[in-house]
Amino acid sequence: MISAALEWALRGVPIFPCHSLADGGCTCGTPGCKSPGKHPRTWRGVKDASTDPSQIRDWWGRWPEASIGGAIGEAGAWVLDVDGAQ
Numbered sequence: 001m002i003s004a005a006l007e008w009a010l011r012g013v014p015i016f017p018c019h020s021l022a023d024g025g026c027t028c029g030t031p032g033c034k035s036p037g038k039h040p041r042t043w044r045g046v047k048d049a050s051t052d053p054s055q056i057r058d059w060w061g062r063w064p065e066a067s068i069g070g071a072i073g074e075a076g077a078w079v080l081d082v083d084g085a086q
Contacts, residue, residue, distance in 0.1 A: 001060060001064065001065070001066060001067070001068060002056070002057065002060035002064070004068060005017075005056050005059075005060060005068050006053055006056055006057075008068065008070055009050070009051040009052075009053065009056055010051075011075075012051065012075050012076075013051070013070045013071065013072065013074075013075040013077070014049030014050055014051050014070065014071040014074045014075065015049055015050065015051070015056055015068060015069065015070055015071075016040055016041075016042055016045060016046060016048050016049040016050070016059075016069045016070075016071070017040070017041040017042065017059040017060065017063050017066035017067070017068070017069065018037070018038060018039060018040055018041060018066060018067040018068065018069040019033075019036070019037055019038070019039055019040075019041055019066070019067065020037045020065045020066060020067045021036055021037040022065065026039075027063075027065065037067055038067070040069060041059070041063055041066055042059075045069070046069065046071050049069070049070070049071035049074065
């Protein structure tokens with residue numbers, strides 16, 4: 001994951017670590033987490049996003065299984081997320 005996070009940062013996308021899935025639940029440890037594996041690990045979330053390789057290495061050194069979050073708008077891009085039928 002760290003390689004992918006560093007690659008995105010190199011392309012100008014500010015990155016931040018998110019929780020991931022483990023043992024059928026979220027690594028946040030909250031029973032019934034409403035966003036399993038999809039919410040930030042840092043206190044300020046997307047506001048902590050960085051392209052600084054040393055910051056990214058520090059985060060993934062602490063949380064090697066972290067999912068990658070990106071401040072896409074800060075990079076001048078947009079994403080369309082289409083969920084399937086529920």
